Amino acid sequence: MKKRKRNKKELILSITSLILFFTLWQVATYFNQRYGWFNPKFLPAPTDIIKKAITYAGDGTLWLHTSISIRRILIGFMIGGVLSVIVGMIFANQKLVEAWFSPIINLLGPIPPYALLPIIIIWFGIGESSKIGLIAYCTFMTMLPYITDGLKNTPPVLIRAATSLGATNWQIFTKVMIPNAIPNIFVGMKVTLAMTFGALMVSEMLGASKGLGYMIINAKQWFKMDDMFLAIIMIGMIYIFMFGIIQFVEHIVLKWKTDVTNAIEK
Amino acid sequence: MEGVLDIENKKAIEIKGLGKKYESFNDGESQYVLHDINIEVMENEFVCVLGPSGCGKSTLLNLISGYIKPSDGEIDIFGEKVTKASGRAGMVFQEHALMPWLTVKKNIMMGPKLHHKSRNECEEIAQKYINMVGLNGIENYYPRQLSGGMAQRVGIARALANEPKIILMDEPLGALDAMTRENMRRELLNIFQKTKITIFFITHSVQEAVYLADRVIVLKNAVVDCDVKIELDRPRDMKSQTFVKYLEYFESRLGDIPLTSD
Numbered sequence: 001m002k003k004r005k006r007n008k009k010e011l012i013l014s015i016t017s018l019i020l021f022f023t024l025w026q027v028a029t030y031f032n033q034r035y036g037w038f039n040p041k042f043l044p045a046p047t048d049i050i051k052k053a054i055t056y057a058g059d060g061t062l063w064l065h066t067s068i069s070i071r072r073i074l075i076g077f078m079i080g081g082v083l084s085v086i087v088g089m090i091f092a093n094q095k096l097v098e099a100w101f102s103p104i105i106n107l108l109g110p111i112p113p114y115a116l117l118p119i120i121i122i123w124f125g126i127g128e129s130s131k132i133g134l135i136a137y138c139t140f141m142t143m144l145p146y147i148t149d150g151l152k153n154t155p156p157v158l159i160r161a162a163t164s165l166g167a168t169n170w171q172i173f174t175k176v177m178i179p180n181a182i183p184n185i186f187v188g189m190k191v192t193l194a195m196t197f198g199a200l201m202v203s204e205m206l207g208a209s210k211g212l213g214y215m216i217i218n219a220k221q222w223f224k225m226d227d228m229f230l231a232i233i234m235i236g237m238i239y240i241f242m243f244g245i246i247q248f249v250e251h252i253v254l255k256w257k258t259d260v261t262n263a264i265e266k
Numbered sequence: 267m268e269g270v271l272d273i274e275n276k277k278a279i280e281i282k283g284l285g286k287k288y289e290s291f292n293d294g295e296s297q298y299v300l301h302d303i304n305i306e307v308m309e310n311e312f313v314c315v316l317g318p319s320g321c322g323k324s325t326l327l328n329l330i331s332g333y334i335k336p337s338d339g340e341i342d343i344f345g346e347k348v349t350k351a352s353g354r355a356g357m358v359f360q361e362h363a364l365m366p367w368l369t370v371k372k373n374i375m376m377g378p379k380l381h382h383k384s385r386n387e388c389e390e391i392a393q394k395y396i397n398m399v400g401l402n403g404i405e406n407y408y409p410r411q412l413s414g415g416m417a418q419r420v421g422i423a424r425a426l427a428n429e430p431k432i433i434l435m436d437e438p439l440g441a442l443d444a445m446t447r448e449n450m451r452r453e454l455l456n457i458f459q460k461t462k463i464t465i466f467f468i469t470h471s472v473q474e475a476v477y478l479a480d481r482v483i484v485l486k487n488a489v490v491d492c493d494v495k496i497e498l499d500r501p502r503d504m505k506s507q508t509f510v511k512y513l514e515y516f517e518s519r520l521g522d523i524p525l526t527s528d
């Protein structure tokens with residue numbers, strides 16, 4: 001009960017803060033237009049962006065770019081996520097496999113994945129596969145350590161407990177190690193999401209003809225600041241939406257963990 | 267021991283010349299936590315182990331379960347050498363070791379489920395042990411919502427629900443209030459007398475040991491200090507003279523300063 005109240009309070013606060021932000025923005029552009037501090041084209045007013053959004057929503061441009069970006073991010077994130085879970089599981093179980101492959105991953109890990117895009121484009125062309133490939137790669141590389149760590153850091157006493165109840169190795173894996181790793185997997189997903197969006201932007205800015213990243217680059221060419229801000233806001237919204245979904249699922253799946261447990265209740 | 271063994275009785279646990287050393291953090295030298303331990307536990311025997319904190323009681327249980335390997339000697343369970351961790355003996359952990367993502371009920375159902383019992387059967391078993399340890403009404407709590415004593419009882423119920431032949435219990439009643447403790451002792455004796463279960467029970471309470479056990483073993487300074495059969499009929503009267511004599515005896519053994527380990 002108390003918790004719900006606090007959530008509500010937080011929600012009101014964040015909404016107020018957003019409203020305040022946009023109002024200030026609007027006011028700033030208004031005064032800029034009047035007193036000409038800098039070229040008004042540099043910073044369009046929120047209302048201009050909304051107008052633009054309505055126009056583009058009407059002629060289908062907005063949906064065209066947004067939908068393709070959503071599609072890329074969803075497919076890339078899924079592929080990378082599933083692969084990292086599979087590989088993480090293999091690593092956690094097969095020390096030898098891990099010993100073989102982790103040096104390679106450790107070598108590739110520190111290289112910003114975006115640096116690889118040109119190579120990927122040359123190898124796989126500028127089609128969808130190279131874009132989704134980069135997104136999946138980013139997701140995979142960022143998420144993998146969270147998964148292996150989560151699986152390996154199972155408290156020994158829990159493994160012992162399952163053993164004492166007669167669990168087989170496979171059952172220990174599925175009934176103890178995986179559930180134990182799930183909180184980590186969610187943390188991993190949330191951290192990874194930012195990387196995934198980065199990959200989306202980069203891949204759409206290089207050799208694409210659709211998508212929100214393309215919209216930004218294209219707008220820059222024609223100095224269409226409204227378009228640029230609109231695309232940026234759309235990206236932000238998709239991000240918030242996806243993050244929200246992950247958090248929502250997390251809240252349900254990790255019911256045993258998510259609510260309560262403040263170190264000190266206030 | 268004075269070896270009054272029923273001929274038909276099988277040895278449930280046989281510990282032979284068991285030693286376990288750990289490397290000390292300070293000087294890197296290894297030190298025996300347990301040394302030349304010899305204990306036999308018969309089938310359907312209730313053995314309690316007493317000993318000061320840090321004397322190696324939990325270590326002994328971990329060795330019997332096969333979670334850790336002995337430095338010397340060996341352990342047999344029903345005549346078969348322990349070589350790896352297995353579910354041959356049930357275990358109640360000092361630190362409860364409940365699965366934090368499972369509710370009380372699901373924790374208790376874990377054993378039967380691992381053995382692919384039917385849903386109904388699992389439910390039935392779980393309910394039976396929930397009733398037995400008095401956890402009705404909190405079946406759907408998660409471990410973090412439990413008090414220490416509740417968690418302890420879930421741990422006991424979980425181990426019992428798996429209906430093991432041998433159960434190793436590491437201070438299972440330590441966190442309970444006097445009333446609940448009393449009830450749990452009675453329930454435990456009840457199960458013990460009704461089934462052929464073998465119980466190897468660690469406790470800090472001398473009174474509890476004398477009340478419950480067929481035999482009490484005192485562990486001290488890495489060795490078995492004494493191993494004494496309790497010749498009292500059940501239910502035991504804690505105020506009877508013999509009972510008090512046993513108490514005094516064990517208290518004096520525990521109170522002894524080193525060197526007297528014979």
Ligand SMILES: Nc1ncnc2c1ncn2[C@@H]1O[C@H](COP(=O)(O)OP(=O)(O)OP(=O)(O)O)[C@@H](O)[C@H]1O
Pocket residue numbers: 288289299317318319320321322323324325326360
């Ligand atoms: N993994 C380990 N490495 C080094 N020393 C250990 C390890 N585990 C236990 N010990 C040492 O072994 C000794 C016995 O520990 P153990 O947990 O068996 O004690 P205990 O008799 O169960 O004590 P308590 O009654 O407090 O639970 C302690 O001195 C402890 O420091």
Ligand SMILES: [Mg+2]
Pocket residue numbers: 323324325360436
């Ligand atoms: Mg202990």
